[in-house]
Amino acid sequence: GNYGYGINDIGSEFGNVTEAFFANVRHGYTTNSDRIEANSNAIERFGSTANASVKMKVLAPSNTGADTHEEAYGITFNQTEVYNAYRGLDASGAGFSLRGKSIVVNSCLSDGCRYGVHIFEQFAGATKGIYLKDFRSLNTRGQAILINVSGSGERMSDIVIDGGYFECIRGNRLLEVSNADVTVNNAKFISKSNSNYSFGVYQE
Secondary structure, three states, X not given: OOOOEEEEEEOOEOOEEEEEEEEOOOEEEEEEOOOOOOOOOOHHHOOOOEOOEEEEEEEOOXXXXXXXXXXXXXXXXXXXXXXXXXXXXXXXXXXXXXXXXXXXXXXXXXXXXXXXXXXXXXXXXXXXEEEEEOOEEEEEOOOOEEEEXXXXXXXXXXXXXXOOXXXXXXXXXXXXXXXXXXXXXXXXXEEOOOOOOOEEEEOO
């Protein structure tokens, strides 16, 4: 299904979401920018979502539990948990979908989702500086981490996976990277699938 959003954060700065819970939504939290006419005098409606802190639990989102768009800057997810994300209408089924700049995911969990984390860009230079710290991806049905370029074709950089535990129960890739520079430190990858390979790295 194509459900509504828990929080659609449009152009705020220093927002703070704590102890929130959402179920059966498209996203628990997502960022956005206001759709205004060029040269508008409503200057309070300009700008992107920046420097927000989010802590929440999301159950059965039809797209992605925790989501950021290209305009997002400085968003931090702390101890956010997403359970059983699935691929609804025009959706990915990821626990976390990350676009934008300087996005931090700190001690978060994806459990029973199609992807644990999906990092991608749709416009040149839009996604950079993604940092995952001690992330856990459990009972993943597809890739535990999927990093790919879906729009401009421009290479992504400055993506760091620091620590964490990543497991797949189906599929054939724990980590899939396409056309991106990624640093992985002290992370543990567990394959519970009978597939014959667990990592896919591609240069486009």
